[in-house]
Amino acid sequence: MPNVTFEAEPAPLSVDLDRAALVIIDMQRDFLEPGGFGEALGNDVSRLQAAVGPLKQVLAAARQQGMLVIHTREGHRPDLSDAPPHKVERGDPSTRIGAIGPMGRILVRGEPGHDIISELYPLADEPVIDKPGKGAFYQTDLELMLRNRGIDTLFVCGVTTEVCVNTTVREANDRGFRCIVLSDCCGSYFPEFHAAGLAMIKAQGGIFGSVAASKPVLNSLASIRYPARAAG
Ligand code: C5J
Secondary structure, eight states: OOEEEEOOBSSOEEEEGGGEEEEEEOOBHHHHSTTSHHHHTTOOGGGGGGGHHHHHHHHHHHHHHTOEEEEEEEOBOTTOTTSOHHHHTSSOGGGSTTSEETTEETTBTTSGGGSBOGGGOOOTTSOEEEESSSSSSTTSSHHHHHHHTTOOEEEEEEEOIIIIIHHHHHHHHHTTOEEEEEEEEEEOSSHHHHHHHHHHHHHHHHSSOEEEOHHHHHHHHHTOOOOOOOOO
16 A cells, blocks of 8 residues: 555654554443443533544545554443452442443443444454553553554544543553544543643654644545556
8 A cells, every 4th residue: 555645743744554553442332422431420422423523534534445443442341350449439339330321331341332333333354452441552452463464553533532542642652653643533521631632642743643633634545546457
């Protein structure tokens, strides 16, 4: 596959698509839909919806280019044995991790709320990483999967910008992966945290990575021309 070049901050980028993956963080019903973990914590979940449309377009473009697409889900085993007690004990007992809500047990694997929203549902051949923490590298085989495929660059999208997206980008950066966070494909319950989360990534010459809007990346992907195959 050819390289794509696009505007990004702090500087324009050129990316070898053969070595790039799209990593979609936690676009789960529990975070995006009423009745899930996000709402249980008192958040206005409609704030995350803005990221869905642009992310859908990026996902379609990545699939069309044959780029590796990886989805993550935050959640725990039904017996909560992989959930730190301090994480479980936070908040009102009726809305904690493991409590029964309108979409099943909150943030528990296998429950309807733990699943990815229908608009961005993974294809059968797209890896889904189940993670017990905020970062997608913590206690998962994500790094192994990326290294086995020779991936060195991650387009990172998802929710929430300042929590699981930021934690994953920091983990990836320390492991030597270049991260490009697509700003309009990420979302937060707090607009100011979204802005700060992106600012922290691209500050100081891109201390954790780069930030780009989806449009220039989509335009660059759409401009790829493959050489015509010889007849016969
Ligand atoms: C949170 C996440 N916010 N996926 N998880 O608890 O960002």
